[in-house]
Amino acid sequence: MQATKPQLFAYIHKEILPLQHAFLHVSDLAIQRGYGVFDFFKVQQGQPLFLNDYLDRFYESARLMELQVPFSREELVNIIFKLIEVNKLEVSGMKMILTGGYSSNGYDPVEPNLIMIQQPLVLPGQELIDKGIRIITHNYVREIPHAKTINYSIGIRLINQIRQRGAADVLYQLGGVVTEFPRCNFFIVKQDDTVVTPADNVLLGITRKNVLKLAGRNYKAKTGTITLDDIVQAKEAFLTSTTKRILPVVQVNETVIGNGKPGSVTLSLLKDLITLEEEQLAVEQ
Template sequence: MEKIIYNGKLSERAKIKVDIEDRGYQFGDGVYEVIRVYNGHLFTGDEHLQRLMESAESIGMKLPYSIIEIKTQLNELIRVNQLSSGIIYLQVTRGVSQRNHLFPSADTVPVFIAYTREMQRPTAAMEKGVSAISVEDIRWLRCDIKSLNLLPNLLAKQKASEAGCFEAIQHRNGVVTEGSSSNVSIVVDGIIKTHPATNLILNGITRKVMLEICRQNNIEIKEETFTIEELLQADEVFLTGTTTEIMPIIEIDKSKIGNGTPGTITKQLQRYFKEKVAECCSVPTKAQ
């Protein structure tokens, strides 16, 4: 029987019900994270949990457990569900309270849940590259908070799917921000450009790993904005994300990027990323 974490305890998933007045259900009043698991290990777990705490603080909510306590719970969940390759999804809502736009009383207990899902690395897509469309970014102005309010992202992703594409790359007045569920970077003359970590994008954990890889391997990178025109004319375009890793984009709006195959720098980053995963997660854990 699959186990989940519900308010700090291992529980059977089938026995847990969501209260109709949970503020996450009624208002999207909460935050979440998705953490990759390789060979039974959390990858960049500390970074994800730190961001969870920062997102909670940004909406005036305190996590019900410390980062160390949450990490211990997640490792136990990996063990009991025997997860080797996949993800852990976790979210915290402001709790159950009579519906009111105002925050509930201070003694309202946040609701914390986490569950696992098996998921293999998208190796075929990473080798061949994927296509994307560009869409207007209609989201709010606090995209740096990983909140449960994802409707604009869903609309963009659905539009991409209906166009037969992997991702929707968003822009505000022609300035590229990020994908619907990923960060986006371009390569021009050997230099990587990616949107700076402002309130207009989520500072992705895989994005951070990519920046670290670039610094360690003397790959020049500029955290600065670029336009749709620059995107379409770039030598290479790639996405970064927890489930997508380093994903080449070979076509946008039916226009070929570069020569229409994954570029040299993108493939280098993929190799370096794989090495990072191996350093962290090469041997399955026997006990957490």
């Protein structure tokens, strides 16, 4: 007998509704022009992880895109916890979306619409971590990289190409200088165990921030320029994100990284990151 899926709820138009009843009008600029920002954080045991960092970035994205968040930080936190309480999910992802609003002419931003969606989240399995992933590259840099906008056109358009080439994701680069994935940050580990992530033209990921701090405990860790040539010479490579934590990258295009297996630095940082999340939960509870 198939288990019944729990009914999920979303926040929209200043109320919490069943997810299947949460709609935007076609005049919203998110639909008309793809204009809006969002953020996404993990919720475990009823607690949002690193919430302050995600809220900082959400408000900054809104500022960069000339959108006004319609609630104070305290009000937004209250809404988040009300939705968590209603949905009662053990491990989930919470997405906050701020749109350009219902525009009469389909172009001028008006009062933004705020939407929150919470859904179950499955983290990468051990088999994927043990094996690592292959990625490809694409010539592109996001506009306004520090803003987490809803425009993912390039990444979505490349999905078929990624799959056809037997890869798991695409890393953006321009003129041989790499930046980020559509939804993740990128790191390499040099031969001397220095951990490096691109400094410019990237979204300032919260997991990226945490991993840099963790790496600094046992290794030299820094932000800087990473080129395709640096990747060829790298000892290890990995990506970071809220939903993936840390995933080893073992091949970029036709280049095998190191010995083609997840490296010790990558795996030790993943262990440290999981410990940090557990510590965060302990503090919040």
